Amino acid sequence: MRYTSTRDNSVRVDSATAIARGISPDGGLYVPEEIPQYDYRALCQTVKADYRDRAIDILSRFLTDFTADELRECVYAAYTDKFGADDEVAPVVSANDNKYILELWHGPTSAFKDMALQLLPHLLTRSVKKTGSGKETVILVATSGDTGKAALEGFSDVPGTRIIVFYPEDGVSNIQKLQMTTQLGENVSVCAVRGNFDDAQTGVKRIFTDPALIDELAAHNMAFSSANSINWGRLVPQIVYYINSYLELMENGEMDYEDEPFNIVIPTGNFGNILAAYYAKLMGLPVKKLICASNANNVLTDFLRTGVYDRNRTFHTTISPSMDILISSNLERLLYHMSGCDCNAVRNWMEQLKTTGRYDVGADMTRQLGEVFWAGCCDDAQTKQEIRAMFEAEGYLCDTHTAVGLNVYRQYVEATGDTTPTVIASTASPFKFAPSVLGSLTELDPQRNEFDIISELSVISGCAVPTPLAELSGKPVRFTNVCNPDEMADMVRRLLF
Ligand SMILES: *Cc1c(COP(=O)(O)O)cnc(C)c1O
Numbered sequence: 001m002r003y004t005s006t007r008d009n010s011v012r013v014d015s016a017t018a019i020a021r022g023i024s025p026d027g028g029l030y031v032p033e034e035i036p037q038y039d040y041r042a043l044c045q046t047v048k049a050d051y052r053d054r055a056i057d058i059l060s061r062f063l064t065d066f067t068a069d070e071l072r073e074c075v076y077a078a079y080t081d082k083f084g085a086d087d088e089v090a091p092v093v094s095a096n097d098n099k100y101i102l103e104l105w106h107g108p109t110s111a112f113k114d115m116a117l118q119l120l121p122h123l124l125t126r127s128v129k130k131t132g133s134g135k136e137t138v139i140l141v142a143t144s145g146d147t148g149k150a151a152l153e154g155f156s157d158v159p160g161t162r163i164i165v166f167y168p169e170d171g172v173s174n175i176q177k178l179q180m181t182t183q184l185g186e187n188v189s190v191c192a193v194r195g196n197f198d199d200a201q202t203g204v205k206r207i208f209t210d211p212a213l214i215d216e217l218a219a220h221n222m223a224f225s226s227a228n229s230i231n232w233g234r235l236v237p238q239i240v241y242y243i244n245s246y247l248e249l250m251e252n253g254e255m256d257y258e259d260e261p262f263n264i265v266i267p268t269g270n271f272g273n274i275l276a277a278y279y280a281k282l283m284g285l286p287v288k289k290l291i292c293a294s295n296a297n298n299v300l301t302d303f304l305r306t307g308v309y310d311r312n313r314t315f316h317t318t319i320s321p322s323m324d325i326l327i328s329s330n331l332e333r334l335l336y337h338m339s340g341c342d343c344n345a346v347r348n349w350m351e352q353l354k355t356t357g358r359y360d361v362g363a364d365m366t367r368q369l370g371e372v373f374w375a376g377c378c379d380d381a382q383t384k385q386e387i388r389a390m391f392e393a394e395g396y397l398c399d400t401h402t403a404v405g406l407n408v409y410r411q412y413v414e415a416t417g418d419t420t421p422t423v424i425a426s427t428a429s430p431f432k433f434a435p436s437v438l439g440s441l442t443e444l445d446p447q448r449n450e451f452d453i454i455s456e457l458s459v460i461s462g463c464a465v466p467t468p469l470a471e472l473s474g475k476p477v478r479f480t481n482v483c484n485p486d487e488m489a490d491m492v493r494r495l496l497f
Helices: 015-021 041-044 053-064 067-077 114-115 120-131 148-153 174-181 196-210 211-219 232-251 273-281 299-306 331-338 341-356 361-372 380-394 400-416 428-441 450-461 467-474 485-496
Strands: 004-006 006-013 030-032 092-094 099-103 136-142 162-168 187-192 222-226 262-267 287-294 308-309 358-360 375-377 422-426 481-483
Touching: 004 120, 006 015, 006 030, 015 120, 015 232, 030 331, 041 232, 053 067, 053 232, 053 467, 067 120, 092 174, 092 232, 099 232, 099 400, 114 120, 114 148, 114 232, 120 136, 120 148, 120 162, 136 148, 136 196, 136 485, 148 162, 148 174, 148 187, 162 174, 162 196, 162 485, 174 187, 174 428, 174 467, 187 196, 187 375, 187 485, 196 485, 211 222, 211 485, 222 380, 232 262, 232 273, 232 422, 262 400, 273 287, 273 331, 287 299, 287 400, 299 308, 299 361, 299 375, 331 341, 331 361, 341 358, 361 375, 380 400, 380 428, 400 422, 400 428, 428 450, 450 467, 481 485
Parallel strands: 099 422, 136 162, 136 222, 162 187, 187 481, 262 287, 262 422, 287 375
Antiparallel strands: 004 006, 004 030, 092 099, 308 358
16 A cells, blocks of 8 residues: 655655655655555454454555564554553443444553554554664654553654654643653653643744754764654554444444444544544445534534634644644545645645644535534533533443543534434543543532642543552652753753764
């Protein structure tokens, strides 16, 4: 299978090149030239496959330049007992009214990013070998919290790699900061930036294209790469758990007949996780509606309803911070596929986004979007109310991002009357956003210690605190670097050379 660019159809590379580079030199994103059709029925009926087997099978359809042995090594190295027993890699929990919660946070950092970032380092190091550069890979990450920790954990002590994570000094939670600054590993570095997430992100993008720094790296036999969700190697592992969730529902007799359609609800920011579900649908998974759930930063809700993407709006800081984003990079891939691989149209839209902050995909495409997607949003008050309602009605404690999904699903059922079985992607453990979660259930003293709050949540819910979070309070802080946005390149030099 070959990959092309969303902005230039003449590009043709193999998957190793797409993964090693991260982004196409023309600025576009790598997309598969064709979508493999996946016969999940045959697999379900003939093999009692576990999550890893299914992952190997699905990855092999997309990463055709990897051998079966290589994929097996990668998958087995990624989904270890860090995720618990195998049936706990991505468990599907049955809830009331035909709802199923797909828990994607059983990995080492308690958010769904682990599902891809535990695998990506293995795919990336093999990709770099295959493309023959022989260079050490330097991963740069700007994070609003979850990606940074998941990437650190994934790349920690992976031979042939170094990783540097920049986070906004005052833009992450205490727990997220501790998770990053206590990270173990000889090849990892963490640095706070005096600024917001956009400052950190802009700084990293500038470094990626800084010719002087690229030359200095080359002189040390190093090259930059990216671990954020524009990398194809992060998207393809996410396709697996949607297909797996349907197979689980079939196996457990939750589906009445073969090919019974289901809905999937995904709380989204960068449009990465929901795009993976769209690929699963294109592969033949019987998805009726993909339901896109946003917080107060509802640029995607408006886009999917009207066909107009307009980022010229107020940025809101919410209690679901991993979805506080106004430029959803992965939407570009959806536009490419939906426009019939029209790279010229995509390039124009992205150019308009850059210059005016807005583009309009027109009536025809808007109708097509409406056939596949339903979109909704909710604010912080509704999010908190949903956490409380779910806990009181069903005894299920969810995090703030998952609650956005549950609330938008409630709106969907009210608007459409559709009671089709529905899988809701749960993207983080409630313990990861403990103050907001406990604050939804009871009045909370803002001065209270975060580990205290975590313990109380455990008592209230009867659920154990994930071990890596529980152990954080005793861990020594290893990284105290802080810099201004314009000092980030020098910080990279100091940390690397
Ligand atoms: C990253 C993240 C999201 C958003 O995922 P996208 O792929 O960017 O849409 C949602 N919830 C949590 C907890 C996250 O960490």
